[in-house]
Amino acid sequence: MFVCVLLCVFVIFSVFAQAQFAPLQTNDSLASQQYALDRLNIRRAMSVTTGSLNIVIAVISDGCDLRHADLQGAIFVNRGEIPNNGIDDDSNGYIDDVTGWDFVGNTTAREAGLGIYREDADVSSGTPLNGTHCAGIIAARSNNRIGITGIAQGCTILPIKVFSDNPDNANAQRVADALQYAISMGAQVIYCAFARNPLNVVATFSSAEQAWIAEAQKRGIIVIAPMGDQGIVAESVVYPASYNGVIAVGATDQNNSRMVRSNMGAQTTVFASGDNIMSTLPNGRYGTLSGTVQAGAHIAGIMALLRSVYPNTPVPQLVQRLRSTSIIPPDVPSLLRTLPAGSNTTRDPLMYGIADAFSAIIVNNATLSSRTVPALVAMETTPYLLCAPNGTIVSQISGSGDHTLRLR
Ligand SMILES: [Ca+2]
């Protein structure tokens, strides 16, 4: 009887909480095509917050179409810098950096090999496909009747360009400088919207990049990167996703299965929708792109919402919110064998889950919900068993660090 009353109270409270935070609907013309906003429970998260004005999300990518109609007001403006006067007004080492910085400019692969760059203040040069697309996913203006709804529409994007205007020069360059710049400009979320091909053994790890990511962590800055798109299931091979302290994002398709091309390993922090994602494209257009870069952009937006609600919470605790409330994709349970012995996979759906933005925000917050998850108490150091995509065990590796967070 007592249990029944308790249950009734709980159900009533749950219904109340859900009614209180109904999915946020907007009038943007393409909003109905943004299935991921529902799939990742982002619309309901947006009814709690649409992002704090003071939160800047650096997108380290191929630039951004600053003139896009749906990104007007979505781009960070450096108030300390007077535009186009040829003077570094805020003395940060970058002349006229009002709306981000292009660290590479128009250079060939040969010039990049010689360390030649043509940096400038214009991040819209070349064809900034991924950068513009991610900026839209994260922070496109909402309820303006055009285009799409950004996840953290209250926040702004700091576009940082690390790819050449020249498509022949296709590698990310000067990423350590870009990270340093993002930190110095006050970014609270940094999305490295690229993944180096793990099949290319040349120069994937950079101690300078790892050092700046560590510095970001020290300052409570959230760093996110995609797992990459080679379809590999492996450990610690994809950078920047595999650096310590980075939220590494895999992609799921519209059936909530892992996208075949999405890499996955023990370092994967979380999954998000990455298949046929509608967003902004260069030259004022809109269109769909697919991949872990798009999945990671969703997580960057979600982390900006989490940071808005929890401005002073340490990053590992925000990551724990994200992971402990995530939902295991149907084709992934075989990979849960990688969880160490003793894990309760029913109770602790912690690894490889699909993000649930609303749940990540409301759990363990008595004013928002009665729902709780156990606190993070241990860093996992037990060796992992690596599995092939069909679930067969390939090898055993040892690993520790933020990617191995789990509950006890
Ligand atoms: Ca400057």
Ligand SMILES: [Ca+2]
């Ligand atoms: Ca200036």
Ligand SMILES: [Ca+2]
């Ligand atoms: Ca440029």
Ligand SMILES: [Ca+2]
């Ligand atoms: Ca819009």
